[in-house]
Amino acid sequence: MNKVLIVDHPIILDKISRLRDRRTPVKEFRNLAGEISMLMVYEALKDVKLKNTSVNTPLARAKGKMVAQNIVFVTILRAGLGMLDGALMIYPDAQISHIGIYRNEETLSPVRYYFKMPRGSKNSLVVLLDPMLATGGSAVEAVNMLKSKGARNIVFLCLISAKAGLDYFLSKHPDVKVITAAVDSKLNNRGYIVPGLGDAGDRMFGT
Numbered sequence: 096m097n098k099v100l101i102v103d104h105p106i107i108l109d110k111i112s113r114l115r116d117r118r119t120p121v122k123e124f125r126n127l128a129g130e131i132s133m134l135m136v137y138e139a140l141k142d143v144k145l146k147n148t149s150v151n152t153p154l155a156r157a158k159g160k161m162v163a164q165n166i167v168f169v170t171i172l173r174a175g176l177g178m179l180d181g182a183l184m185i186y187p188d189a190q191i192s193h194i195g196i197y198r199n200e201e202t203l204s205p206v207r208y209y210f211k212m213p214r215g216s217k218n219s220l221v222v223l224l225d226p227m228l229a230t231g232g233s234a235v236e237a238v239n240m241l242k243s244k245g246a247r248n249i250v251f252l253c254l255i256s257a258k259a260g261l262d263y264f265l266s267k268h269p270d271v272k273v274i275t276a277a278v279d280s281k282l283n284n285r286g287y288i289v290p291g292l293g294d295a296g297d298r299m300f301g302t
Contacts, residue, residue: 098265098269098270098271098272098273099261099265099272099273099274099275099278100138100272100273100274100275101275101276101277101278102134102135102138102274102275102276103276104134106134107131107134107135107276108276110127110130110131111131111254111255111276111277113127114127114128114131114254114292115255115290115291115292117293119298121298121299121300121301124298124299125177125299128177128178128181128226128254128295128299129177129178129180129181129184130181131181131254131276132177132178132179132180132181132182132224132252132254133181133182133184133185134181135252135254135274135276136181136182136185136186136222136252137185138274139222139250139252139274140166140185140186140220140222142220143162143164143166143220144162144163144164144220145160145161145162145163146160146161146162146163147159147160148160148161162186162188164218164219164220165190165215165216165218165219165220166186166188166189166190166219166220166222167189167190167191167192167212167213167216167219167220167221167222167246168182168183168186168189168190168191168192168222168224169191169192169193169194169212169221169222169223169224169237169241170191170192170193170194170224170225171194171196171223171224171225171233171234171237172193172194172195172196172209173296173300174225174226174227174295174296174299175193175194175224175225175226176299177226177295177299177300178224178225178226178252178254179191179224182222182224189222190213190219192211192212192213193209193210193211194207194209194210194223194237194240194241195207195208195209195210196208196233196236196237198230198232198233198286200285204232205232205233205235205236207236207240210240212240212241212244212246216241216244216245216246217245217246217247218247218248219246219248220248220250221241221246221248221249221250222249222250222252223237223238223241223249223250223251223252224252224253225237225251225252225253226253226254226255226295226299227253227254227255227256227288227291227292227295228251228253228255228256228257228260228261228264228273228275229256229257229260229282229286229287229288229291230257230259230260230263230282230286231257231259231260231261231262231263231264231267232263234251234253234260234264235263235264235267235268238251238267238268238271249268249270249271249272250271250272250273250274251264251271251272251273251274252273252274252275253273253274253275254275254276254277254295255275255276255277255278255279255288255291255292256273256275256277256278256279256288257278257279257280257281257282257288257291258278258279258280258281259281259282260282260288261273261275261278279291
């Protein structure tokens with residue numbers, strides 16, 4: 096899985112453990128999700144294109160680098176919203192897009208209901224945000240939608256993933272890099288990651 100980066104920084108691992116804990120209240124869960132996302136987006140933007148620049152310091156002229164590529168943060172609704180504030184802490188100039196997909200609880204298949212993407216995304220760095228990569232169905236569908244609008248440079252960022260979901264996702268989109276903080280071993284018969292953290296949307300929004 097050379098397209099998968101597992102971010103195992105000690106601070107992220109500490110926060111992931113607290114995120115998993117069923118005793119963690121809604122407010123803390125939201126804060127943790129945002130904090131972990133902020134740290135992980137740092138890795139997602141590691142290969143962003145730069146251009147040379149120079150600025151006047153109080154003492155002299157200094158050579159430097161500036162971001163030369165448009166960046167788009169795309170949330171998969173609704174749980175992906177909980178990752179957006181953390182991402183924007185790292186790069187507040189990013190454009191924002193939303194994809195509405197829900198999982199049919201009987202078939203586990205993704206169902207689209209909303210999609211809005213900025214124009215001219217072909218040359219953008221697109222960072223797709225969703226806390227969980229379980230069966231992989233929603234993530235695969237989201238990338239299909241992004242590619243249909245011309246996006247080519249896509250990174251998928253999730254907090255916790257399942258091995259089966261990763262394998263499925265990479266079989267459909269081998270060109271997309273996946274950044275995750277944990278890979279769990281299995282899914283239950285409802286398609287939830289085990290041990291996972293439960294339903295990320297419910298825990299994030301208190302529903």
